[in-house]
Every structure is written in C-alpha cells, then in structure tokens.
Amino acid sequence: MTDGITVxxxxxxxxxxxxxxxxxFSVKSGExxxxxxxxxxxxxxxxxxxxxxxxxxxxxxxxxxxxxxGKPKSAQHLIGVVPDESNLYPELTGYENLCFCxxxxxxxxxxxxxxxxxxxxxxxxxxxxxRKFGGYSKGMKRKLTIAAGMIHNPxxxxxDEPTTGIDVASARQLRSLISKLHAQGTTIFLxxxxxxxxxxxxxxxxxxxxxxxxxTDNVSxxxxxxxxxxxxxxxxxxxxxxxxxxxxxxxxxxxFKSKKHNVIEIENGRPISIAPIVRYLxxxxxxxxxxxxxxxxxxxxxxxxxxxEADIMRREKEKGGKKK
Amino acid sequence: xxxxxxxxxxxxxxxxxxxxxxPNISWGIIFPLAWTGMFFIRSGSEFDSSTIISLxxxxxxxxxxxxxxxxxxxxxxxxxxxRSFERLLLAPxxxxxxxxxxxxxAILFGVVNAFIxxxxxxxxxxxxxxxxPIFFVTVLLIAVSSTFLGLFIAVAVSEVFxxxxxxxxxxxxxxxxxxxxxxxxxLPFFIRPLSYILPLTYGVxxxxxxxxxxxxxxTGLSLLMLILFCxxxxxxxxxxxxxxxxx
Numbered sequence: 001m002t003d004g005i006t007v008x009x010x011x012x013x014x015x016x017x018x019x020x021x022x023x024x025f026s027v028k029s030g031e032x033x034x035x036x037x038x039x040x041x042x043x044x045x046x047x048x049x050x051x052x053x054x055x056x057x058x059x060x061x062x063x064x065x066x067x068x069x070g071k072p073k074s075a076q077h078l079i080g081v082v083p084d085e086s087n088l089y090p091e092l093t094g095y096e097n098l099c100f101c102x103x104x105x106x107x108x109x110x111x112x113x114x115x116x117x118x119x120x121x122x123x124x125x126x127x128x129x130x131r132k133f134g135g136y137s138k139g140m141k142r143k144l145t146i147a148a149g150m151i152h153n154p155x156x157x158x159x160d161e162p163t164t165g166i167d168v169a170s171a172r173q174l175r176s177l178i179s180k181l182h183a184q185g186t187t188i189f190l191x192x193x194x195x196x197x198x199x200x201x202x203x204x205x206x207x208x209x210x211x212x213x214x215x216t217d218n219v220s221x222x223x224x225x226x227x228x229x230x231x232x233x234x235x236x237x238x239x240x241x242x243x244x245x246x247x248x249x250x251x252x253x254x255x256f257k258s259k260k261h262n263v264i265e266i267e268n269g270r271p272i273s274i275a276p277i278v279r280y281l282x283x284x285x286x287x288x289x290x291x292x293x294x295x296x297x298x299x300x301x302x303x304x305x306x307x308x309e310a311d312i313m314r315r316e317k318e319k320g321g322k323k324k
Numbered sequence: 325x326x327x328x329x330x331x332x333x334x335x336x337x338x339x340x341x342x343x344x345x346x347p348n349i350s351w352g353i354i355f356p357l358a359w360t361g362m363f364f365i366r367s368g369s370e371f372d373s374s375t376i377i378s379l380x381x382x383x384x385x386x387x388x389x390x391x392x393x394x395x396x397x398x399x400x401x402x403x404x405x406x407r408s409f410e411r412l413l414l415a416p417x418x419x420x421x422x423x424x425x426x427x428x429x430a431i432l433f434g435v436v437n438a439f440i441x442x443x444x445x446x447x448x449x450x451x452x453x454x455x456x457p458i459f460f461v462t463v464l465l466i467a468v469s470s471t472f473l474g475l476f477i478a479v480a481v482s483e484v485f486x487x488x489x490x491x492x493x494x495x496x497x498x499x500x501x502x503x504x505x506x507x508x509x510x511l512p513f514f515i516r517p518l519s520y521i522l523p524l525t526y527g528v529x530x531x532x533x534x535x536x537x538x539x540x541x542x543t544g545l546s547l548l549m550l551i552l553f554c555x556x557x558x559x560x561x562x563x564x565x566x567x568x569x570x571x
Contacts, residue, residue, distance in 0.1 A: 053410055055570055072570070077416035087407040091341045103333035104415035106326025148411075 003062065004029040004156055004187035005050060010059035012045050012211075019045040021211035022059075027189060027204075029064070029155075032182045034202035035191040038308050042211040043191040044084060047158050050189075051081050064155060077105065080154030084161040084191075086141040090134030094125055094144050097133050098151055105152035112151075119147040122177070139166040146174065156187040163197060175201060199298040209306045219298065226296035232266040232274065235290040236281060239264075243284060250280055327417045334412065334425035342399045343433045352433065356387040356441040373449035381531035382504045383441040385524060388466045389495060392434035396474035397487035400426060404569070405484065413570065419562055427471045434467030458543075459534050465550040466527035472557035473523070479564040502528045509540060523553035 005027040012020040020042040027033040037043050048054035050061055052072025061068045063075035088097045098116035107115065120129045123143040128136065133144065146162055159178065163171040178201055182188055192198050198205055199219055206216040215222070240246075243264075244256050255267040264281075266272060278291050302308070342348065363379045364371070403409040412422055445451060477490050499505070501515065502524040508516060519525045526546040533539035533546075 051414060053413060053570060073416060073418065076414060079414075081414050083407065083410065085407060087411055089337070089341060089408055090406075092337070100333055100337050101411065104330045104412070104417070106329045106416075108329070 003027070004031065004064060005033075005189065006060075006062040007046075007050065008060045010046065010049060010061070011057045012042075012049060012054065013057055018211050020049070020056075023208070023211070023213045024059075025206055025213060025216055027156075027187060029187055030182075030185045031203050032178070032188045032190065032201055034198035034205040035189065035208060036193070036195065036198055036205055036302065037191075037208035038193070038306075041208045043208060044160055045211075046208070047081070047160055047189070047191065051079060051158060052076055077152075078155045079158060080149040080152065080156070081158045082146045082149035082160060082162055084164065086138075086145040088133045088141070088145060088148060091132060093130050093132055094120060094136070094140075095129040097144060098148055101148040102151045107152060115151055115153075119151060123147050124173070139170040142166045143170060143174070146177075150181070154186070156189065157181065159188060159190045161192055162190070163192070163194060195299045195302050196297065205298070207302060207305055209308065215305050222298060222301045223296070226300055228269055229296050230268045230270065230272050231294040231296060232268075232272045232277065233290075233292055233294050234264045234266070234277065234281065234288060235262060236264070236286040236288040237262055238285055238287045239281075240284050240286075243281075243286075246284070247277075247280060251277065327421055330415055330417045331421055331425040334422070335428050338399065338426065338429040339432075342395060343429050348395065348433070352387075352391060352437045353440055355390060356383055356437060357444070359383045359386050360441055360444070371448075376445050376449040377451065377453075377535055380442060380445055380535050381528055384438045384463065384531060385466060385502070385504060385528050386499065387437040387441060388434040388463065388527075389470045389498070389524060391437040392430045392467055392470040393474035393477065393491045393495060394488070395433060396427060396430035396471050397478040397481075397491050398484055399430075400475065400478035401481060401484050401487040404478075404482070409569075419565060423475065423558070423562060423565070427468075427475055430471040430474060431464070431467045434470060435463055438463045438467065455534055458530070461547070462527060462530040462534060462550075465530075465547065465554065466524065469523040469527070469550055469553045469557060472554055472561060475561040476557050476564070479561050479568060498522050498524050501525070503532070504528050507540070523550060523557075526550050526553075 003026045007026070008024045010020055010023050011018070023042075023046065035043050035046065045054060049056045050063070050068075052068070055072075056069075059069075064078050066075040066078075068075050089100070092100060095116055098119060099112045102112035102115055117126075117129075120126050123146070125140060125143060125147070128140060133141065136144065142162070142165070146159070149157060149159075162178070163174055166174070175197065178188060178190070182201070190198065190202060202219060204216065204218045205222060207214045239258075239262065244258055247256050248254075251266075253268060253270070254272070257265045257267070266277060272293060274291050274293070278288055281288055360379060360383050363382050364375070400409070403412075412426075413419075415422065442451070473494060474491065477494065478487055481487050481490050497518075501508075501511070501519045502522050503519065508519045508525065511519060526541065526549040529539045529541045530543060530546045530550075533543055
C-alpha cells in the first residue's frame with residue numbers, strides 16, 4: 001500500500017501555546033485512521049495544517065505522493081474535509097448547497113445535480129432537499145455537511161468529530177456510512193472523542209495529548225497489553241468504610257478500587273470468579289445490585305496512556321469546549 | 325476550465341445570496357436618490373439640465389464607494405465568521421481566482437449602482453456630451469478599487485460591525501478629500517498630499533473631466549493611478565489573507 005498521508009515533524013505555535021509539537025505519522029492509502037485526544041490536544045490544528053487551512057511553523061506534509069509543504073493547494077482536489085462545525089450556507093437549500101460545493105471542484109452541471117441527488121438520498125435528506133439549510137435540525141445539518149465533504153468523491157476524507165451532537169440514529173447511520181466508504185477504498189482520517197467509535201471503526205489509532213503524539217498503533221496491538229487483564233464491577237450500597245483494606249487482605253491476588261460511590265472495581269491477572277467476591281461483600285453487609293465481568297477496552301488503553309479519563313473528555317466535548 | 329466553473333458558481337451564489345436580495349436592490353436605488361437630493365439642495369441651484377449634469381460625478385462616485393465597500397466587507401466578514409469561507413479556502417482554486425470571484429459581484433453591484441443616478445438624470449438632462457466609453461471605464465475602475473478597498477477592510481477585521489466601522493474610517497475622510505465637495509486646490513496645502521493617496525481622487529477627477537471638462541489631473545495619469553490602486557489593494561489583501569486567515 002502507498003502512503004495516503006505522510007506528516008513529518010509538524011509544529012504549530014499560537015502565541016504562548018505549542019498547539020502541535022513535532023508530530024510525525026503516516027496514513028496508508030485506503031486506511032481508516034483515528035486521531036484521538038482531549039479538547040485542545042491539537043487535532044483540529046493538525047487537520048487544518050494538512051488540508052491547507054493553517055500554515056505549519058515547520059515540518060513536511062505529503063498527500064497521495066504530492067509534496068504539499070508550502071503548497072497547500074496542490075493536493076486539495078484529492079481531499080474532502082468535514083469540519084467539526086457545520087459550515088454550509090444558511091440561505092441556500094440543501095440541494096443548492098451540495099451543487100455549489102460540487103462546483104468548487106469543477107464538476108459539470110449534470111454531474112453536480114446527479115451527485116447531489118444521490119447524496120441527499122444516501123443521507124435520507126431527499127424530503128428536505130428544497131428547504132433552506134438554516135432551517136435544518138442539528139443532525140440534518142451535520143449529515144449535509146458530511147455529504148458536502150464527499151460530493152467530489154475525494155480519495156482522502158477528513159472527518160472532524162462527525163458524530164458529535166447528533167442523535168443516536170443519525171450517528172449509527174453515519175458510522176455505517178463511514179464503514180462503507182472505508183470498504184470502498186477511501187482513505188479516512190477521523191478525529192473523535194468517542195473512543196468506542198474509534199475502536200469500532202478504525203484500523204489504526206493515534207493518541208494526541210498537548211500537541212504530541214503519545215502512541216500510534218492498530219487497535220489489536222493497542223489492546224494487546226490488556227489481553228491478560230480481567231476486570232469485574234460490583235454495584236452495591238451499605239458498604240462498610242474499611243471495605244477495601246479488608247477485601248484486599250482476603251483476596252490478595254486482586255486489586256480493588258472504589259472509583260465512584262457504591263461501585264467497586266476488581267482487577268486480576270487471571271479470570272475472576274464472581275461468587276466468592278459477592279459472598280464476601282454480602283457477609284460485610286453490602287446490598288448488591290449488580291456484579292459483572294468487564295472486557296477491557298480501548299478506553300482503558302487511552303486512560304492508561306494519556307492519564308485522561310475518557311468520561312471527562314466526552315463531557316468536555318459535549319459541553320462544546322473550545323478547541324485550538 | 326474547472327477553476328472557472330468554481331469562479332462562476334461562487335459569483336452566482338454571491339449574487340443570489342447577497343446582491344440580489346430585495347433590501348440590497350432597494351438600497352441600491354434609494355441611496356443614489358438620497359445623495360442626488362442632498363447634492364441638489366447643497367448646490368442651491370435651479371433644477372435644470374446643467375445642474376443635474378454637474379451632480380453626476382458626486383452621486384456616481386459616492387454610490388459606488390458606499391455600495392461596494394459596505395457589501396463586500398460585510399459579506400466576506402460574515403462568511404469568515406460563520407466559517408463558510410473555509411469551504412472556499414479548501415477548494416482547489418488559486419487564492420487570487422477565489423478572491424476575484426468573491427469581488428466581481430460587488431464590482432457589478434457598484435457599476436449598477438453608478439448607473440441608477442445616470443439613468444434618472446437622463447430623463448431630465450441631455451447627457452449626449454458624455455464620453456460613454458471613458459465614463460464606463462472610470463465607473464468600472466472606481467468600482468474595482470472601492471471593492472478591493474472593501475476586501476482590504478474585510479481582511480483586517482473579524483466582526484461584521486467592525487467592518488462597517490472600519491469602512492467609515494476610510495470612506496468619510498475620502499469623501500471630503502477627493503475633490504467632490506471642494507476642489508483639491510482649495511484644500512489647505514498640508515492636507516493635499518493625503519488627497520493624492522486616495523483612489524477616489526483620481527476617479528472623481530476623471531468623472532469631472534468626462535462630465536464638465538473640469539479637471540486638474542491628466543486623464544492618463546488618473547487612469548493609471550486607479551489601475552495602480554486596484555493592483556496594490558488586491559495584492560495587499562491577498563498577502564493579508566495568506567498571513568491572517570491561513571495562519
């Protein structure tokens with residue numbers, strides 16, 4: 001496979017903030033590459049530099065074999081960009097917006113019309129085709145913005161937080177569409193704060209924190225260190241205050257944590273047997289509601305590598321925190 | 325060829341979204357009429373053919389200046405603010421062609437605005453003495469230079485209201501210093517150099533020459549200076565876009 005995107009030593013500083021700090025990575029042609037990090041990690045700045053919306057302070061960018069360093073326009077015909085916010089024209093209808101975006105890539109009028117109708121149908125927006133974009137719901141706006149990024153059949157598609165702020169059904173539909181595009185051979189560069197989304201969709205994932213890439217690998221390799229870790233979660237009430245020291249003494253092989261009130265997490269290097277732990281807790285007077293084994297996920301890898309709780313990252317993003 | 329498809333469609337989109345909106349059309353008509361009335365009252369003259377003709381340079385120049393700078397500065401700032409401008413910056417066309425496509429709509433709007441008072445004047449005065457080709461070239465050059473001034477302003481600000489405020493910072497001094505209200509030769513000696521660094525001065529002088537043969541600069545020099553202002557303002561704006569918007 002040839003490289004779809006190759007970035008070397010990319011740096012970008014905004015006043016006092018080093019937004020992107022010497023990052024290098026490559027995305028193979030046809031690959032679905034995930035770019036994960038908390039707000040302000042440098043995800044959007046990186047996309048902006050690759051796509052030509054920002055000028056790197058240093059480093060090189062190569063897209064589909066074209067050296068774009070200092071020449072951001074040279075590969076723009078090959079890429080499609082879906083920004084993190086819908087940025088189409090509120091005064092134009094959905095159909096007009098798509099036709100206009102297609103014209104920016106030199107598509108002829110019949111090509112524009114055919115492609116616009118096709119995408120409106122794919123995104124189930126046919127009935128809203130002649131309504132002004134300004135009157136669309138948030139989910140519809142998001143879908144049309146993604147359609148606009150794909151209107152010229154780009155070889156490489158940049159998706160910046162595509163499923164943020166939309167309803168569950170639309171998000172599912174989008175994920176299935178992303179998978180379909182990937183299967184058709186489109187190179188996809190996806191930034192998201194939904195770790196489970198990245199785990200499900202991406203071939204490889206890069207974690208970025210404070211402008212630095214802390215780890216890049218494929219999903220199975222990222223999960224490898226967790227293969228021999230077994231976890232169990234117990235939800236209960238009436239926990240005695242000195243429970244953790246006591247239970248740790250009774251089950252010395254295991255690690256016990258009480259992260260949240262009424263929730264105990266148990267970790268072991270071997271499979272965990274639920275019954276003895278439940279019995280012990282009941283003997284201590286705890287009232288157990290739920291006890292389950294948990295499969296370690298990419299979220300655990302992310303937390304371990306970055307030290308950032310995934311929940312916090314998700315909440316920050318959903319609150320609409322500002323990004324660099 | 326493909327780049328021209330983008331150029332044409334950006335122009336069409338801007339015409340539809342901004343310039344052909346009823347408020348702008350009515351503004352394009354009311355504004356020149358209001359200025360005609362103001363100039364007419366100020367002159368205190370009889371309502372005759374020579375008075376009407378004498379008002380043409382002022383009304384035409386002011387209509388173009390205000391029409392082009394207002395609309396372009398506001399529309400570009402608006403698109404920058406709601407991030408739809410990013411979509412244009414991502415299009416595989418050169419920045420120069422992109423900005424030309426964004427400005428042609430405002431230039432056409434300025435030219436149409438300029439001819440509204442002329443059409444109205446034609447009902448009351450004999451305009452056969454005007455040299456139409458030179459008049460059209462002058463109107464076009466004033467429209468282009470004013471539009472590029474609007475672009476320069478749009479790139480310098482980030483909010484729509486700033487665009488209006490900053491436009492006035494240029495427009496009102498320009499009105500008083502360009503020779504519309506009083507001849508430049510009557511301005512205090514130390515202010516005169518300012519007049520000669522304003523594009524409108526050369527446009528107004530050309531209009532005066534065309535309408536009343538009442539000018540004080542060489543027509544060739546005025547044309548050349550207007551072209552020079554267009555090139556400088558466009559080049560500086562492109563440079564500023566590269567530095568500020570693709571930072």
